[in-house]
Structures are given as structure tokens and as C-alpha cells.
Amino acid sequence: MSRIGVFVCHCGENISRTVDVERVAKEAGEIPGVAYSCDYKYMCSDPGQNLLKKAVAEHNLDGALVAACSPRMHEKTFRKAASAAGLNPYLCEMGNIREHCSWVHEDREEATAKASDIVKFMVERVKKGKSLAPITVPVTKKALIIGGGIAGIQAALDIADAGHQVVMVEREPSIGGHMAQLSETFPTLDCSQCIMTPKMVDVANHPNITLYTYAEIEKVDGYIGNFQVTVRKKARSVDESKCTGCGVCMTKCPKKKIPNDFDQGHGMRTAIYVPFPQAVPNTPVIDRQNCTMFQSGKCGVCQKVCGPGAVDFEQQDTLTVESVGAIVVATGFKLYSIERKPEESAIQGYGEFGYGTIPDIIDGMTFERLASASGPTGGRILRPSDGKEPKQVVFIQCVGSRAREKGISYCSKVCCMYTAKHTMLYHHKVHDGQAYVFYMDARTPGKGYDEFWRRAVEEEEAVYIRGMVSRMYQRGDKIVVMGSDTLVGVQVEIEADLVVMATAVQAQDGADLLAQKLGISYDKYNFYSEAHAKLKPVECATAGIYLAGACQGPKDIPDTVSQASAAAAKVMTLFAKDQLERDPVVAKVNEKYCVGCLACKKVCPYGAVEEREIRDRQGNLVKVVANVNPGVCGGCGTCQATCPSKSVELDGYTDEQIMAMIESL
């Protein structure tokens, strides 16, 4: 027989005005298993809490029900008090007779009857309750950063500076990401590489950071505090430990006309290459698809000229397993292209712009490379088709963005600002040139942003035309841009020498595949989903994984850096303790009855359920059952409602507790 104490609160007059608290307390005392009941003016006050503590001791209570306000208000208070009195906090519950009763009903008789009912079924709940202990999970104080762009770099440096180990994995041969490609940055027009490259070097030199470039995530196991991550280091064909970065191999490589992705295909590189001179690490990689040695077996010049003997044609991919406690995903974005898309694709290209077949229609990143001092034109604005300096440049915003008919409805956020920047850069470099901008809205929320935009319009003589472009075609060496000026209400036709499109920011290729490996969710555009749009903007719903930068949605550099530092702060919070404590309201599997249908695994929003093999002493497989990882379980209980045999049970909300409540109604 239980020994439960029931404490009915008056809440001043808030409850007692409409509920006969004395009668509720008296009736509670008559419920089987209730050993003590009383009413008190303010249960939450110190004397009230002491009353509870004293009763637990004096009456040897094994459960407590405080009938008062909403548990959302004071459950923690009373559980703490119960705990102080030696009662397991999860055996102390609250009956909500204020918000759900006295405040919403006027009739004293009805309200009192309802309050008594609430006490009755909550007592049943306490009776069937179990002592629960907080779950502790050990924490490996090492973080994995996926992506070596500005987001990953910022997060890595913050965490490493705090004294924790960091592993950074970058897919490309060098870290730096998109920011390393930019010419100048808004709204200050400072040189991107000047502020970026020192940070890249910091990463390379930081004693707490292990850097894997030209590497990808192969597999992720484990859970918060305890991830095991398998990293595939792709064969670089150059031994990083031997290479001194002298670059002789590159100067001697006979294959010199390979379009360089870093320059958006407009500059050329060799088959053994570093993507750009300031690359970190400054170790070349052999592009095997374009290397004569790999394609025909003849050449090997780079190997011959390499002093330290670092070139290794036999090198294979290697797999490394890293144990980490937290993961920051910072995989960035890619730019939309107007090319024709496969028929089944939800996103369409721009046939009206010629599907990318007109050479002098370029995207914003290509313009960045043209404008960059380290770019293929040495910073001169020269158009791709014939290398002439364009005198009329049309910039088009929202290409692919906010274009529901093309399959993307979101705003890419950075284009208004960078297009304004482009018009300025153009104006600074081609004094007799004219920039036109087709735009829908100028969106410039940010410190100094609108001022910057106004400068482009008012001082730098960019002509802004509010309207869309309907068609572009080549006429002679000009591109005819047909559009509308919706403010004036006329059709506009401009003969441009160069067109720069602000194409949409999209999730990286393979973002969905990485998400599946990590067990995090993503939206229909493959941007990763944060746990809460407002209150948990850097956390994933999967515990221990955090987001930084444009992989979560289009972002500019300041926002990206802020989010990266925020993610780093979250990681450091996690690493501040050796053990992670979690609310014990989690699901447990009864392995005796579980038959391993894994319906629970299918519905679990957290990916907390995995398969577990049960073997006999000889090692023979007896059966496969579900196993809930308490470190990952969020405690929703969807598994239990789904399990046909109820072999998985959510602590704190067991079937026994709920059935007992229903029976008592």
C-alpha cells in the first residue's frame, strides 16, 4: 500500500475562492493509499515547502501530490523540496486545480468536484510512479567541424582557443570555402582574402586543431558526447608529410589548360595543383581525371622534379576513425545554375536566358573572380567571350530566388547587398561603364547595409530598374536584355556587354546524404533544420550536433560568423562538464518481449532507436531487439504508442500510470 501525501494549496484566494480546498483535502484523505492530506495557504512559500518536507519525514511518505497551480509553474519547486526530504523527485507530482479549475469555473460545487477528481487521478498516477534517476552520459571533449569555410574556421578557432581538441574535415584540397573566392566584402569593401587567409593559417597552426583536407565524412555512429566518425581521406597522390610546398611540380606539369573551379572555370591550372596560391595546406593534389600519368601511364614529370619525393601515384584513400563529443556542421552552400535541369527535378533552369549557353551571362561568383586581384584577369573586369572590357553591364537579382515557377521560393538574402557591391566595384574599375540592376525589392537589413546600397544608387551611378527580366538573347556581340520597369510601367530593352546574375543560394550537393549519415533533418531544399526557428537556431534536433553558416539557410558573412561562434559556445557548454545529465523521461525497451519489428525505430524523431543483437553464451544469435539510446531519446513516447506489444515504455508516462488514471475517472 502506498503512503502518499496530498497537499492542497489555497493560492491565497486564487483557488480557495471557487474551490472548497478543505473538502478536497478531506476527500483526498479518503483515497486508498493516501496517508496524509492537508490544505495550506501558499504551498510554494517556504513554510509551505517545509510543510511538505516535514510530512514526508513524519508520515514516511512514498509519494506526494501538490494540488495547486500548473506544473509548468512550480513542478520544479516541489520536486526540489521532495528531493530535499529524501523523496525521489519523480514521485512528486502536481494536480492543476488553479489554471485548469478554479480560474476557469465559477460554480463552487462544480469546481470543487473537479478539483477532487483531479486529485484522485493524479494520486493514481503517483501510486504507479517509479523512482527515476537522471541519466548521465560521458562527454568526449573533442569537436568535429564539417566544412572549412568561414563558418567552420570560426567555430574551430573558438573551440580550440577554449582549450578543446578540434578535428576539421574539408572536402576540397584547401580550406577557405567561398569566402576565399570573394574579391571584396560588403559593407566595408575590405579585401576578402586579406581578412580570410590569416584565419586559415591560424587553423593550420593551431595546436588543438587536426585538419583533414580533401576528405569526407564516411560514417557517423554514436550520440551526443560519444560520436565515432569515420573520415575518408581521399588519395591526394602527394604525401603531405614530405611535401614542402615548393610548387616546382606545378610549374613543370605539362597539362596546363585545365579550367580551375576556384576561378569558376575561367582561370587555368595544372593537373597537379593547389586551388589558389594561399591554399591551406599548401600541399598540391593530383587531379587524376586530368593527369596524363593516371590516364595513359606516361609522364611522371612531377615525381621526377619533386625534391623530397612526395609525389606518390600509388596512394590510396584512407579511413580514420575519430571519437568526438560534438559535431558542428558547416558545409555551406552552392550557387544555383540556370542550366537545363533533369526533367524529374523540382527545380528548373532558365530557358529564357538560354540555359547558360551565352558566354557573357555569368553569375555573381564569377564576377567576384573577375574583380579579384588574384583572379584570372588580375582584377580587371573583362568579359569571358572575347576579353573586352564591358561598357554596359546588366545585373539581375533574384535569379532562381523567390522564383516559385522555377521551384525555389525563398530569398537568398545576400544578393541585394553583393549586387550593390558589384556595381560599385565595376564603377571603380570601369569609369566610363554603366551598370544597370534589375531588382524586385532591395532588401538591406543589416548594420550599415542600407547606407551601402544607397551609396551604390546615389553616388556610384548604378541604374536600378525595378522589374524582372523576361528574356535575354545574343545579338551580334551584345546581349539583348528584355525586361520591364514596373515603376514606370514600360518595357525595357538594354544592349549589354555583360550580364551578371545574382543566382540563388542553394544547399551543397550531397547535403541530404550527409544529413542522413548524421541523422539530422533537412527541409525540401536540403538546408539543414534547426531545432527551433527562434529559440534553438544553432542546435539540431539531434543532440550534440550544431549548425553554422549557410548549410542551414542563406547567410552573409557576419551572420555566418555569429552563428559559428554561437555553435562553438554551445559546444563549449557541453564540454564544460565531464558528464552530461539528462531528464530521465526516456523510453526503455523490455528485451524479453521485444520481437524486433522496429516500428519504434521507424517513428522515432530522434533516431534514438537502434537494433541490438541478443546472443546466447555460445554466441548464437537469439534475436534482434530494439534498443533506445537514453542519451539521444527526447522522451516523446511515440515509440510506445506505436509498439504493438508495448515492449517499449516511456518512463514517467507508463501505460500503467495512464491506465490507472483513466480507470479512476
Added chain:
Amino acid sequence: MNAKAEKIRVASIDPSYYQAVTDAIRTEAVKLLSEEAVVAVVGYLPGRRTGTAVPGLVTTPEQAQQLIFSPACVNNLSLYLTKAKKGVLKKGKVAIIAKGCDLRALAGLMGESQVKKEDIYTIGIACAGVFGADSNRSGGLSEASIARKCRECTVHQPEGTDLLVGTLPELPQLTPLEAEELARLEALSPEERWAFWKEQFAKCIRCLACRQVCPFCYCEQCLCDKNRPQALESSPRPAGNTAWHIVRAMHLAGRCGGCAECERVCPMDIPLNLLNRRMAMELKELYDYEASTVPQEKGPLTRYQEDDDQSFIK
């Protein structure tokens, strides 16, 4: 079963069809066993009384010569891979004879990790239909003797088997009695439907044959046997019976393959498959889900879409 069926008797299915299927099964079973591609074949053997068949497990080529297929092969053999003969699969790969409806159960069991695709070899049957429970089997398979489920079968020619045997004879168009009965019940008022089911469930003696024969009732502890807490009253009283059948139908929703074995074995002739059919209809309409002969990763009630129907929610 039904006066209408008695009247419009159609010509029986030509016995040579069954012989051809039987021969094909034997040939394949002998081949599989003698090549040791499988350790056993789960199939049908002749029953002691003529014209009957019983499920059987054969392990030698000689025994395989006894395998048959006839309209009396009513059982859903997928059951023999999990509950009744759980050890079978541990010895090695097993071949199994499966009609279309049985194959859907097998696919379901694979989706629920109870059977691994690589552990079994499915010999599918292009099935013309089987006898109904308590039907007169003397005249072969005819409209009078065919099972109600077979009248509106959509998997005569199952897909996704390792081998498909038999060539379907021309099948007569039969009135869909079960669909008609469903439509009749749907057209009733809630009170009338309640009265119908009340009478049906009142008959239940809780022998649980429906559970025992169901390929999907493979739980080691059934909810109805659980007593802490007791979710379902276990004695055969109307209240508990009703709850049992509702819970059973709910647990099968989105999983049931429509073999209607539950209905066949019910000693009290409760039309249990109507419940299963009704749930299947609902899931088809709401989520465009149909039980498939090909294993699915998730069922309709273990996945969702953000834009699922919610017209019933305020």
C-alpha cells in the same frame, strides 16, 4: 455461404491447371533441395482425407515429390517462418510456396525485420483462388466454393517472387461480395453498424485463433495477455471482445496483407476481414497505401507527410 452464389454456378477450374502448378512446384523443390540451394521447402502436402491439404515442411528431394497445390491449399504459409517454426530459418535458406495474398504477408514480415529476404526463396503461384471455409469441395473450385477473399483478389499474378509458377486459367468475373458487404455496412447509420458488430463480437469466445493464425501477430506477448496494466479485459465478455477486435484491427492497420486467415479460422464466423478491409480502404484513400508483394521500408502508420489530411482535426 450465400444463396446467390449457389444459383450462378460457374464451370470449375480445369484440374490440369493445378496439376501443372503441382508439377512445377515439385520440379523446383527437388532442384533446390538436391542442389542444396535451400535446406527446406515450406509447402502443402496432401491431407489425410482426399481433397484436403496441410502445410508441410520438406527437407529431402524425395519428400519434395509429395508437394501439391490444389484449391484446398488455403493456409498462409508465411506463418511457418516465424511463429510456428521459428527455428526453421536458423538452419539455412528456406524456400516457401506463396500465393499472392501470402506473399504480401511475407513482404510485410520482411519490412518488419521478421524475415530476411536473403534467407528465403519465394516460389510464387499464379493462383486462381482457394476454397472458402466450410464450402462444398466436391465439385472443385467454383463460384460456389471459392473463398470470399478470392472473389476480388488483385494478386492472382504476384510480383517480386524469385520464381513464379503456373499459368492462370481464364478466371470468371465474380461479384465482389465482401466489397458489397462493406458498402452495405457503410451505408448504415452508426447505431445500425454498432448493432451489427455488437452481435458479431458477442459471439466471440476469445479462442484467439484469429491471432494465432495471423502472420503479423508474432508478438511474444500480446497486448491482450498483458495484465500490468490490463488494457483489454481477457474474459470473453462483450466489452472485452469489442475492445479486442478493435485493438486487433488497429494493430493490423497498414500491415495486414489481406489473406483473411483470421476470418477462415474463426469458429464463430465473425467476418473479421471486413475490419481489415475497411482499414485498408481508409489507408488507401488517405495515404494511397496498398499492401504490396514487395517489401516496403515503412508502413503507412510508421511514416507521415507534412501535408497529410487533417480535415478531421479542429
Added chain:
Amino acid sequence: MTPGKKNLLTYSYYPGCSLHASGREYDISTQALFKALNLGLKEVPDWFCCGATPAHNVDELLSLSLCAKNLSLADQVEGDLAVACAACFSRLKTTQHHLKEDDTKRHQVETAIAGPASLGKPVKHILEILARDFGLARLEESVKKPLLGLKVAAYYGCLLTRPPEVPELDDCEDPSIMEDILRALGAEPVKWSHRMECCGANFTLSRPGVVLKLSNAILTSAQEAKADCIMVACPLCHGNLDIRQESINKYGTPEGSLMGNIFGSDYIPGSEDGARREMPIFYVTQLAALAMGVPTDKLGLESVIVDPRPLLYEKNLL
């Protein structure tokens, strides 16, 4: 149709008003082409106007009902519904699309036409029939007199492919079906800029100035691309490009300015060098039938304004 000779494919046929009036050549050449390709074509009995572009601007229900009624009439004739006019094609397809999507509208329309709306009948443009049903390979094989040396600007206009979810004829902004057909016929399609631009369509009566401006841009573009002629698949496009050519040519002159003033246009077009050759405008069926060896007197070549015969003569095609 020769009795006893079985047709490869049979179509019901909705010519539309234009093909019985200003676009008769399109009708004549379509019939001749189908006969030459051994394709059956049976006109829908008692068909009437689809409402074209004006009706749906005024009364949506009316425009849908007109087409729905025509579609149900078409149901009486066997075969997919062949449509030659881009506007009729667009309206009939739009109607099917809307009524499939919207039960309320379908109900209203069915009440209006006192019968079920036929939404299942495949409505096909002549281009689709030639390139897909009949097939480009077979089309190429059937050619008796390839249109060698003829440089053609294929002109789609605005309705054939738009909006993308309705006609489903080809890529909405970058189609190739007309060029594909031209290549099969042995002609040389030119690359040009204005193949998807609007000709002014039904402004032809209310705002001819607009038509002159738009059509002029199209003609200029074709000329710049060194095309010998333009191929169209719509009687309205044909009308604007063919009938208006004389006015367009005069447009730069004092006479033309006067006309421009009368029509209230603020735009004085005209080619830069002031010299414009006359640009013959062909229907796709005319060129195809010509390539199939249909006698030239059965193509309606004589009844268009810009006489194409000198060009054909020059290219040895007559």
C-alpha cells in the same frame, strides 16, 4: 481518303474559326498533309468557336463552357483531337486543366453545357502529332522532296508552350519541336532570338500599333538571322506576320508614321537600312506537305499576302 486503305493513325479534328476564314491555307494544307502521310482526320461535327483569347478575358465560365462543349462534341469522333491553331489548342488544354483541378468549376460548366465535360480526350497540336505520334524518323523517311537549302526561322509565339503546366508540348522557354520537324523535312532552322516573343495576337484590331511594333521586331530578328522565311503553327501569328508586313514596311515612311499616329503608337520601327525584303510566312503544314510532294496547288500558297512562290522557285522547290 481512299476506301479500303487503312490509316496509320486516326484523329478527330478541330480546325477552329480561323482555319475556316483568314487561315484557310492552314486548313487546306493540314488536310493535304494528313492525307499524304496516311493519317485519318475527321472534323468534329458542329464545332464552334473556342472563345479564343477574348472570351476568357471577359467571362471565365463562358470560355470554359465553350471549350467543354466542343470537347464533348469531339468525343463523338474517334481518335485524339488534332488542333492546328495555337489559340484553340491553348484554350482546349487550359479548359481540361482547369476542370480537372477544380471540381466546383467543373460542376458549373457541366451544368452550363448540360452534360459531362470530356476531360480525358487527348488534345494534340499538329506539331505534336508530327513529331511524336507520327515520329520524326518516320517523317524523315516520308519526305519525297527535302527542303534543302531553305533557311527557316521557326516561330513559336507565346501560346504553344505556355504556361508550362498546360500544353506540355515542349520546354516552355527553350523548345525545339519545330526545329526538329524542320530538320526532318530537310530544311535548315536558323538560330534566332525572337521565336518565343508575342506577335501582338488579338490586338490586331484594337491596338494595331502594338502589333506592328511586336511583329516588326520578330521580322527584323528573323531577317538578321538570315532566314529565308518564317514558319508558324498558328493562324493568328500568320495573320500578323503576313498580312501586316506591308504596313510594317511602310511604317518607317511618312505614310507609315501617319498610320502610326492614327493608331496611337509612340513607336516608329523600321529596319535600320530601310530596306526590307519581303519575308514569306509558312504554316508548318505547308512546308511539311511541300516536302511530302503534295502538289503545290493544294497548299494554299497563292492566297497569302507575301507570295512565297518566288522564294520556293529560287530554291528549286517549286
Added chain:
Amino acid sequence: MHAEKLQHEFEPKIVAFVCTWCTYAGADLAGTSRMQYPANVRVLKFPCTGRIDPVFILRAFQKGADGVLVSGCHPGDCHYMAGNFHARRRFAAFRALLGFVGVDLERLQFSWVSAAEGGKWVEVVTELTEKVRSMGPMKEFKALENEEQWSGALNTPELREAFESIT
């Protein structure tokens, strides 16, 4: 000051199964805003609608509920991301099943009530209470509870005697 309270012949018993994050909080808000609604409802708290087993609804009806309300977070608002999406499918199916065995679905209400929708909570509870009140008691399950079984299908004197002895 208060209007004379209407006396009803029948006061239905309404059981509400709600999730703690949205609807329970919404009901709290109705309280802090001092809104008024019928006192017939008894609220049982769950972490998520995903935890609510159809068996609970069945059990509530069996144990005398005249109406059942199931309420949780709006789609997309689930604290556990997807619990309510799974619940939505589960209840769509269960509702169809109950309807098919003849339960009047007017007695079973589902709703999304967010933590900000105190007004909606009041509206949903009031509407269901009044609807069920006008329908009268849920007789079907209560009648079953009181019935002993014997269909008469197997009619032997022994069975009849045994049955009569227990009823």
C-alpha cells in the same frame, strides 16, 4: 451578478488527452486569462500526442467517458518535431475504425491548440461539451460493460443454465 446557471438534465463526462507543450499550456493560458468553460472536462497530460495510444481513447469510453478530446501542437510546432505527425495518421486510422464499428464520431474530437490559443481551448472544450450534452450519454460502451456473454449460437441446456446463473 452572475446569470442564473442553467440546470442540465445530463452532465457529460469529457476526457481530454493533451500534450504538455502546446495544448496543456494553452489550457493554462485560458486559466491565467480567466476565461470560462464547462467544468465537465478532465485533462490528462502527455508529453506529446505521439504518446497517446488509441487504446487510451477506447479505455476512456469503456470507463464511462461520453466524449473524448485529443489535442496537441499544430503541425510543425511539435516539441519533438514529428510526434504529432505520427499521431495524426494514427488517429485518422483509428477514427475510421471506430466509425466503422458504429461509434458516433461526434463524440471524439481532435484539435490542434497551441500554447497561445487559450481562446481556442475554451472554444473546443465548450463546443464538445455542449454537443455531447445534447447527444446524451454514451450508452453503447456502458451497455457492453454491463453485459455478460452468451450468444445463444451454441445452445445447450448446460450453457443456458450457466449463463443464467451469472446474470
